[in-house]
Amino acid sequence: MLSDQGMSQLAHSWARTWEHLNLAPNVGLFDALVAAYNEPHRRYHTIQHLQECLAHFSQVTQLALHPGEVEIALWFHDAIYELKGKDNERRSAEWALHALSQAGAQPEVHARVEGLIMATCHQAKPIDPDQQLLVDIDLAILGSPPARFAEYDRQVREEYSWVPGFLYRMKRKEVLKSFLARQAIYSTPHFSACFERQARDNLKSILA
Numbered sequence: 001m002l003s004d005q006g007m008s009q010l011a012h013s014w015a016r017t018w019e020h021l022n023l024a025p026n027v028g029l030f031d032a033l034v035a036a037y038n039e040p041h042r043r044y045h046t047i048q049h050l051q052e053c054l055a056h057f058s059q060v061t062q063l064a065l066h067p068g069e070v071e072i073a074l075w076f077h078d079a080i081y082e083l084k085g086k087d088n089e090r091r092s093a094e095w096a097l098h099a100l101s102q103a104g105a106q107p108e109v110h111a112r113v114e115g116l117i118m119a120t121c122h123q124a125k126p127i128d129p130d131q132q133l134l135v136d137i138d139l140a141i142l143g144s145p146p147a148r149f150a151e152y153d154r155q156v157r158e159e160y161s162w163v164p165g166f167l168y169r170m171k172r173k174e175v176l177k178s179f180l181a182r183q184a185i186y187s188t189p190h191f192s193a194c195f196e197r198q199a200r201d202n203l204k205s206i207l208a
Helices: 004-021 029-037 047-063 067-076 088-103 107-119 129-143 146-159 165-180 189-207
Strands: none
Touching: 004 029, 004 047, 004 067, 029 047, 047 067, 047 129, 067 088, 067 107, 067 129, 088 107, 107 129, 129 146, 129 189, 146 165, 146 189, 165 189
């Protein structure tokens, strides 16, 4: 259950997002997104994850070239999350683009927000500065304190509870090893300084 303070923080972020975009959202959109992140089948991709992402962004807003676009992309990046879905990011981006279209956003805003959300597929390290910032925020969980990282790892396993243990462990190790094999997990100086070492320690610990 979201606390009053948590709801207030979300509402502040929501207002700041649309102020930066110089647009006004449709009535009910905020509640629809909060409801989506509170869906009962979610364990990691929840309102907790959204809050953590928005808290990180609040600390680095000045680093964004288009802060409103980065923040709205964070709001929508896991808006659609089906446990067996193969196109969650695409569908989340489509929802965001529909919302932006209804608010009267320009085509270049649509294109950048779509690129931001699709960058969270983590198939390659982004080159665009705002995409780098958003992806680093999404991956900040890897560099969280050990207790939170362990909780995150349990939450991911719960979301994939339908996958047999041996198969899950094999696939999970592949994903985590791919991050560890990167020359740098984080692209921006801020997140590299704050989280790179802890992320590598966390990944090595769980892979061991």
